[in-house]
Amino acid sequence: MSAKVPRRQEITSSGMADWATLQTDIVGIIIKKLAIPDYIRFRAVCTSWNHVCKDVSYSPRVDPWLMLPQNPNPLGAQFFCIPEKKNQNIRLPSTASFFGSVWAPVGSLNGWLIYFSQTYGTMQLVNPISGSQIQLPPIGRRTFAKAKLLEMNERNFIVAVLYGDEKGYKITRKGSNNWSSVESKHILDDIIKHRGRLYTCDMYGTVELWAEPPRAWPDEEVTHQWRFRCLVETPAGDLVRVKRQSQNKFAVCTLDKGTFSWVETDNIGDLALFVSHYNSFCFPAKDHPNLKANCIYFIDIHNSLCAFNLEHSTKELVETLEIGPGRNDHYYRRPQRDQLLWFIPSLKCGTVELWAEPPRAWPDEEVTHQWRFRCLVETPAGDLVRVKRQSQNKFAVCTLDKGTFSWVETDNIGDLALFVSHYNSFCFPAKDHPNLKANCIYFIDIHNSLCAFNLEHSTKELVETLEIGPGRNDHYYRRPQRDQLLWFIPSLK
Known part of the structure; x- marks a missing residue:
């Protein structure tokens, strides 16, 4: 025992x-x-x-994040975390593609973001935490009012698009190669999937259950000046309708399951509602610092994050957002407060760089452009090594001192051998491997030969003359031919 x-x-x-x-x-x-x-x-x-x-x-703990407008921030996408009252920066695998001028975020659900490119007329689903991406069928360059991710799980996903000047909506799902069009009586403001069935809210506030025949609930009070309505599902499975009545006032109704009628309420219990033009959701306030129950979080006309208390019908300033000047191009025709969307991060599958503050940087003391090659390699012991090419046949190696966080140049890496190339580099123990030499850097020279650079003696040795044929000159191979090669460790896993 x-x-x-x-x-x-x-x-x-x-x-x-x-x-x-x-x-x-x-x-x-x-x-x-x-x-x-x-x-x-x-x-x-x-x-x-x-x-x-x-x-x-x-x-x-899962917190609601507010995705701020795009900017030239080198750290990637920027989110404001309400409970912690601080910004979070996330760098995606294809930052330049998704956060440049081509792609714009237009929706979010269950940790996924919807991106639309009017340039290409395409949409993609992106998980900022895992880095996963899903390509949707082409939808065309026409500007739409809203994109909603109605369902996202391991088996299926459903995406719907609403047009602000056209009745009905378009919808696609996993495995589909196109978008299906669905007609409606009026222009739609919102759409949601609730308990496996679709509900829509039109420009007059009428909520419709898409069944056979469809059931509809007309809105008693039609307001056009502050036309904002959305449908939200609570964690308990209830359906909530939120309507903006003025700049700083909202009304909330819940759907009575017995009578199938809307009942206005000023008490949603421990829940907090987060509303925006692109997406809205419900969130429990308990165990989340700085979140207030029975409140609606929204962006006011001054681009400030505010909370509307349902019980007292009062507005409270939560945070003044520094989101910079508005954009006037065709991606951002709405008021700037409507360019923001809410986001709940998800840890499902994969990893991603997450920076809450600027990363530590170590500038290179000697900048060389003619032989500009640098790479970072992790040793089997977990140490970080920086390799820099100083000339045709000479390299310098530095290790990162964990105590001082400074680079220390060395000519001794022990029993290890370094393998470097343009596409990938790694470290490998030389013992028990015939013909491998320790304390050496293996590389391809300008004659396309495999060579070993001895760190202790600063000498180059020919290992093998490679027969790799003539170089390619097309646009896939603009680099020297030696940089078209990469190292590989086979695995049986």
């Missing part, structure tokens, strides 16, 4: 606590209190913590 693990944290000989030995239940309690950005960092601390994070019973 194994000895019982003491709950008290063990102390190492250096007097430091060994955090990796924290009990699983304690780590689980910590995880549940972390926001997703902190959870990602937490998961990267050590192997034992990462193992606990894989347990589905331990999930981080």
Whole structure:
């Protein structure tokens, strides 16, 4: 019978606590209190913590984020996290493609964003946390009012598009190669999937259940000046209709399941509603710092984040957003407050760089353009190595000092061998591998030969003359031929 693990944290000989030995239940309690950005960092601390994070019973706190307008921010997309009252920056795998002038975010659901390119007439689904992307069928360059992700799960996804000047909507789903058109009596303001059925809200406030025959609830009060209506599903499965009555006033109705009629209410309990032109959702306020229950979060005409209290019918300033001047091009024809959308991050599948502050940078003391080649390589021991090409046949290697966070040049990497190329580079132990030499850098020279550069003696040795044929000159191969090669480690996994 194994000895019982003491709950008290063990102390190492250096007097430091060994955090990796924290009990699983304690780590689980910590995880549940972390926001997703902190959870990602937490998961990267050590192997034992990462193992606990894989347990589905331990999930981080999920917060609503506000996606701010696009800007030339080099860190990527910018989100404002309400509970923490700070910005989060996310860099995607294809930042230039998605956050440049071509693509614009137009919707969000379950951790996914909808991007539209009027230039190409196409749409894509993007998960900013995992970096996953899904291409949708071409939809054309015509400007639309709203795109809604009605369903997103492992088996299926459904996307609908509403036009502000045309009745009906277009819809597509997983596996479809085109968009289907559906007619309606009036121009639609919103659409939602609730309990497996579609509901729409038209320009006159009428909510319609798309069944056979369709059931409709006309709006008693038709207002055009502040025409904003949306449908939201609560965590309990109830359907809520939100209507903007003036600049700073909203009305909320819930659908009575027995009579199928709308009942106005000023009490939604512990819930908070988040509304915007592109998307709206409902969120429990408990266990989320700075979130207020029974409130509607919205952007006012001054581009400030505000909360409307349903019980007292009062508006409160939450945060003054620094979102810069408005855009006037064809992607942004609406008021700037309507360029913002709400977003709930999701950890499903994959990883992504998440920067809450500017990253640490180490400028290169010697800038060389003629032989500009630099790469970063991680050793089997977890150290970070920087390789720089100084001339045709000479390299310099630096290791990152973990204590001072500075680069230290070295001519000794021990039993390791470095393999570098334009496309990929890695580190490999030389022992037990015949014909591999330790403390060497393997590379392709200008004669397309495989060579080894000895770090200790600063000498080059020919390893093999490669017969790789003549170079290619088309647009896929504009680099020297030696840079068309890459290293590869075969695997049976």
